Amino acid sequence: xxxxxxxxxxxxxxxxxxxxxxxxxxxxxxxxxxxxxxxxxxxxxxxxxxxxxxxxxxxxxxxxxxxxxxxxxxxxxxxxxxxxxxxxxxxxxxxxxxxxxxxxxxxxxxxxxxxxxxxxxxxxxxxxxxxxxxxxxxxxxxxxxxxxxxxxxxxxxxxxxxxxxxxxxxxxxxxxxxxxxxxxxxxxxxxxxxxxxxxxxxxxxxxxxxxxxxxxxxxxxxxxxxx
Numbered sequence: 491x492x493x494x495x496x497x498x499x500x501x502x503x504x505x506x507x508x509x510x511x512x513x514x515x516x517x518x519x520x521x522x523x524x525x526x527x528x529x530x531x532x533x534x535x536x537x538x539x540x541x542x543x544x545x546x547x548x549x550x551x552x553x554x555x556x557x558x559x560x561x562x563x564x565x566x567x568x569x570x571x572x573x574x575x576x577x578x579x580x581x582x583x584x585x586x587x588x589x590x591x592x593x594x595x596x597x598x599x600x601x602x603x604x605x606x607x608x609x610x611x612x613x614x615x616x617x618x619x620x621x622x623x624x625x626x627x628x629x630x631x632x633x634x635x636x637x638x639x640x641x642x643x644x645x646x647x648x649x650x651x652x653x654x655x656x657x658x659x660x661x662x663x664x665x666x667x668x669x670x671x672x673x674x675x676x677x678x679x680x681x682x683x684x685x686x687x688x689x690x691x692x693x694x695x696x697x698x699x700x701x702x703x704x705x706x707x708x709x710x711x712x713x714x715x716x717x
Contacts, residue, residue, distance in 0.1 A: 497641050500581065500650045502665065504594065504633035505688075507579055507656040509695040511596040516624040516632070519595060521609060521616070523588035528614040531589040532582060537612045539653075542576045542600060555601045564599045574598035579652035581640040589648065592640050594624070594632070630688075657695075664705035665691065671709050 493501070508516065521538075523531045548570040550556040561570055568574070575597035583590050602621060610617040624632060641647045672687040694708060 493637070493642075496647070496650075497637050500641050501633045501637045503650065503652055503657065504579055504636055505630060506661060506665065506691070506695060507577075507594070507596075507652065508632060509692050510657055511577065512696060514596045517595055518620075518622045518624050519591075519593040520620040521591040521593065522618045523586050523590065524613060524615040525587045526614065527588045527616070528612065531591060531613070534609075534612045534616075535580065535591055535593075538609060539576060539578070541608055541612075542574055545574045545600075545604075546571050547574075550601055550604065553604065555604055568598060574600070576600075577653050577655045579650065579656050581636060581650045582648040583640055583646040584648055585646055592636065594636065664694075667705050668694065668709065 521531070521535065523534075527534065529537075547556070547561050547565045547568055548558075551558045551561065551570075556564060576595060577597050578593050578595035580591050580593040583592065600621070605621070606617050606619060609619055641650070668691055669687050672690060694705065
């Protein structure tokens with residue numbers, strides 16, 4: 491089956507995000523809808539994200555959802571008053587009453603009861619959701635699974651979107667520039683870059699050079715060494 495541009499865009503975004511967050515726990519969240527929603531499911535999700543990013547561990551203790559002595563277990567990398575992190579990519583489909591959101595995310599633990607109560611409040615009744623850990627799959631396989639399950643069926647796929655820290659600002663321009671270079675086999679017939687784009691993109695993302703460098707410098711350095 492030949493993928494369309496929307497499918498490839500989603501696949502590239504998922505796989506790139508998973509490389510950026512390599513070593514972190516990946517979770518999969520399914521958010522459902524009900525008839526007569528208070529707002530669109532996309533707007534509901536924006537409200538939910540805003541609430542998650544304002545939440546901090548000690549607040550869950552105050553709400554009686556977590557025992558204080560267990561904070562270090564659930565939030566080993568956060569201070570008790572530090573805001574939760576939530577880096578996500580979602581695929582919106584037209585399933586259910588008013589759509590379903592299939593969300594991949596990295597970040598802090600989110601209490602399930604808190605999540606259900608808030609989603610029900612935000613949507614006006616939708617309480618059914620599923621949170622799963624994603625283990626034992628490569629980024630390539632996760633990306634293919636999500637695209638094949640939720641994007642390939644064009645009648646149900648609506649769109650996908652991701653948070654600013656899912657990858658990094660300007661990544662798509664760098665992605666396309668490196669890909670064009672890698673596929674230019676006439677100019678660099680013996681280069682590593684020309685043989686395996688994802689190997690090189692993985693290396694670029696893994697070392698985090700995008701945080702202080704530019705993809706063109708990376709390519710120029712390669713040309714100097716392998717000229």
